[in-house]
Amino acid sequence: MDTQTLIYLVVGATFALYIGxxxxxxxxxxxxxxxxxxxxxxxxxxMATAAxxxxxxxxxxxxxxxxxxxxxxxVYLMGWTGGYVLLAMCLAPYLRKFGKFTVPEFVxxxxxxxxxxxxxxxxxxxxxxxxxxxxxxxVGIVFSRYLEVDINAGVLIGMGIVFVxxxxxxxxxxxxxxxxxxxVMIVAYMIPAIFISMLITGNPIPQLGFxxxxxxxxxxxxxxxxxxHTDLGFKEYTAGGKSMIDTFAITVALMxxxxxxxxxxxxxxxxxxxxxxxxxxxxxxxxxxxxxxxAPAVASFARVNLIETVSNAEYKQLPSWFQNxxxxxxxxxxxxxxxxxxxxxxxxxxxxxxxxxxxxxxPNGERVxxxxxxxxxxxxxxxxxxxxxxxxxxxxxxxxxxALIAAGGLAAALSTxxxxxxxxxxxxxxxxxxxxxxxxxxxKQELLAARIxxxxxxxxxxxxxxxxxxxxxxxxxFAFGLAAASFFPAIILGIFSKRMNKxxxxxxxxxxxxxxxxxxxxxxxxxxxxxxxxNWLFGISPEGIGTIGMILNFIVSTVVSRLTAEPPEHIxxxxxxxxxxxxxxxPVGGH
Amino acid sequence: xxxxxxSRQAYWQANLRLLTTLLxxxxxxxxxxxxxFVDVLDNIRIGGFPLGFWFSQQGSIYTFVAxxxxxxxxxxxxxxxxxxxxx
Numbered sequence: 191m192d193t194q195t196l197i198y199l200v201v202g203a204t205f206a207l208y209i210g211x212x213x214x215x216x217x218x219x220x221x222x223x224x225x226x227x228x229x230x231x232x233x234x235x236x237m238a239t240a241a242x243x244x245x246x247x248x249x250x251x252x253x254x255x256x257x258x259x260x261x262x263x264x265v266y267l268m269g270w271t272g273g274y275v276l277l278a279m280c281l282a283p284y285l286r287k288f289g290k291f292t293v294p295e296f297v298x299x300x301x302x303x304x305x306x307x308x309x310x311x312x313x314x315x316x317x318x319x320x321x322x323x324x325x326x327x328x329v330g331i332v333f334s335r336y337l338e339v340d341i342n343a344g345v346l347i348g349m350g351i352v353f354v355x356x357x358x359x360x361x362x363x364x365x366x367x368x369x370x371x372x373x374v375m376i377v378a379y380m381i382p383a384i385f386i387s388m389l390i391t392g393n394p395i396p397q398l399g400f401x402x403x404x405x406x407x408x409x410x411x412x413x414x415x416x417x418x419h420t421d422l423g424f425k426e427y428t429a430g431g432k433s434m435i436d437t438f439a440i441t442v443a444l445m446x447x448x449x450x451x452x453x454x455x456x457x458x459x460x461x462x463x464x465x466x467x468x469x470x471x472x473x474x475x476x477x478x479x480x481x482x483x484x485a486p487a488v489a490s491f492a493r494v495n496l497i498e499t500v501s502n503a504e505y506k507q508l509p510s511w512f513q514n515x516x517x518x519x520x521x522x523x524x525x526x527x528x529x530x531x532x533x534x535x536x537x538x539x540x541x542x543x544x545x546x547x548x549x550x551x552x553p554n555g556e557r558v559x560x561x562x563x564x565x566x567x568x569x570x571x572x573x574x575x576x577x578x579x580x581x582x583x584x585x586x587x588x589x590x591x592x593a594l595i596a597a598g599g600l601a602a603a604l605s606t607x608x609x610x611x612x613x614x615x616x617x618x619x620x621x622x623x624x625x626x627x628x629x630x631x632x633x634k635q636e637l638l639a640a641r642i643x644x645x646x647x648x649x650x651x652x653x654x655x656x657x658x659x660x661x662x663x664x665x666x667x668f669a670f671g672l673a674a675a676s677f678f679p680a681i682i683l684g685i686f687s688k689r690m691n692k693x694x695x696x697x698x699x700x701x702x703x704x705x706x707x708x709x710x711x712x713x714x715x716x717x718x719x720x721x722x723x724x725n726w727l728f729g730i731s732p733e734g735i736g737t738i739g740m741i742l743n744f745i746v747s748t749v750v751s752r753l754t755a756e757p758p759e760h761i762x763x764x765x766x767x768x769x770x771x772x773x774x775x776x777p778v779g780g781h
Numbered sequence: 782x783x784x785x786x787x788s789r790q791a792y793w794q795a796n797l798r799l800l801t802t803l804l805x806x807x808x809x810x811x812x813x814x815x816x817x818f819v820d821v822l823d824n825i826r827i828g829g830f831p832l833g834f835w836f837s838q839q840g841s842i843y844t845f846v847a848x849x850x851x852x853x854x855x856x857x858x859x860x861x862x863x864x865x866x867x868x
Contacts, residue, residue: 256838261819261837261838264816267838267841268811268815268837271842272811272845274845275845275848279800279804397839400839401827401828402828412829412830412831412834428834430819434816434817438812441811463868465860465866468852472849475846475849479845479846482842483838483839483843486838766789769793770789770792770865772860772864772867773865
């Protein structure tokens with residue numbers, strides 16, 4: 191069977207599985223639709239959270255990014271896992287005890303304020319849309335590369351699949367599909383990683399192979415990589431390039447942002463008990479850690495493989511995967527010195543992404559690049575996504591492994607997209623309509639509204655997937671920065687400080703949001719030319735500025751709350767109630 | 782102050798003590814070993830890994846997982862000790 195047929199078969203089988211699960215777990219009530227009736231087993235919720243959390247970016251791009259920036263990649267590895275410690279210890283159990291459906295609902299009731307709830311709704315919708323547009327694009331890219339369909343058709347197919355199981359099954363459908371998607375994703379990630387680890391180091395466990403010697407020599411893999419990097423003029427792989435303060439700030443913003451992302455928090459509303467919420471955070475991080483500790487190993491293997499294969503190699507002698515990925519536009523070569531060999535050294539070969547002269551080929555058979563070459567000696571352009579996508583081919587693995595990668599990439603993108611779309615639809619039907627604009631609608635009508643909202647959200651996300659606004663890449667910093675500067679302090683203070691009141695929380699959220707939003711907009715859109723360390727506040731880049739926003743939020747909230755009246759007595763009782771696992775939470779009046 | 786309130790307060794204090802201990806470790810392995818002291822630790826080697834590099838790309842993540850499971854275990858014990866566990 192040829193590779194293409196295999197890919198169709200594997201991807202088709204996984205899609206059939208997802209739809210089957212959706213039909214089996216169709217939601218009949220708002221409680222099923224919003225939180226799967228709080229009946230999800232902690233291990234299942236752990237898997238679902240892991241799939242929800244690990245997006246197309248984690249699956250496809252992360253190892254590639256680390257491959258190119260070496261030790262600095264740790265900001266993503268630590269930032270996107272460390273938040274679960276905060277989540278498990280400072281947020282999940284208490285929010286589960288609170289026992290409602292959404293994050294804005296907690297903010298609204300704890301701070302006895304519809305205004306606070308509406309601020310939260312706007313943040314939720316903004317953060318989730320920012321994120322989901324990237325996922326839809328990811329679906330389209332996987333489709334176009336592996337299934338040879340047009341990117342737009344790929345986005346439409348992805349929309350259709352998500353539509354079926356998110357609109358029909360709600361949280362219940364999404365949860366069990368995510369469990370299946372986690373399994374597909376992790377198998378697809380681990381198999382090539384294990385093969386490559388064995389090939390390069392002889393150790394089947396990538397996490398150990400990473401620190402072992404290269405097969406057949408006494409040289410450690412990382413020493414060899416540092417040597418290759420030094421020879422070619424790159425900085426050492428295990429050395430850092432970013433300033434310490436910026437590394438620190440970005441890691442904080444990513445960790446705290448992770449703990450404040452609504453689509454992650456709401457997963458912990460779906461387990462039966464408070465103790466299950468704690469436990470399932472542990473399982474979630476364990477499942478995430480399997481991929482996150484493998485990614486840096488894959489990054490180093492792929493880096494060695496790439497350098498050894500291409501550096502000073504004659505173009506005509508290169509293996510066929512090189513041409514395949516050149517065709518896809520992820521590799522490009524400009525023979526600056528005309529020697530027919532690839533010089534791969536530090537520096538950009540030309541400015542920006544490669545522009546090809548149609549199908550025209552040069553003297554060695556390479557695709558002709560029309561970009562103006564730079565002055566340095568580097569001749570090779572490598573897209574970072576190639577490190578995971580091309581890995582099976584570089585390591586000469588069988589065709590079914592390539593089919594698995596395609597299914598895994600789709601699982602990663604679809605599971606995250608579905609989780610985000612659910613959060614958007616819930617905020618609209620529950621926080622906006624039921625609690626605010628149309629309080630008299632019945633449960634059936636609310637459920638219908640949730641489904642319509644999900645359908646509309648999918649359509650909007652699909653639109654952004656097909657017509658990606660030029661700024662998608664730049665706004666990723668938004669999602670984490672805003673979550674860090676808005677929700678995280680408001681929720682933490684709502685649990686850990688009985689004295690925190692409405693005035694403090696609203697002032698804090700407004701300050702954190704305005705500052706973070708303003709800083710990012712200034713450096714990314716208003717004055718992108720000034721976006722460098724000399725102009726940054728304390729040397730902190732827009733990616734890390736959520737940390738300062740968070741600190742401002744904490745300070746302003748605390749000061750303002752001390753200067754205004756303490757919260758009503760029933761709110762103080764509410765806080766006492768959510769701090770202990772047993773017993774009911776006292777009802778909040780007027781609801 | 783009623784007995785129940787006093788007991789709940791003691792439970793909360795015990796919870797905060799546990800939380801502080803675990804978060805200090807959390808900070809030490811990630812921000813400490815992985816960022817602030819990474820270059821110093823890189824002078825020590827474990828197999829093929831410079832130690833600081835290992836903490837920043839592997840060790841901190843393993844520690845995070847362990848911390849949550851320790852927290853779960855300790856909290857379940859606390860819940861029973863103070864008789865606030867669920868069913």
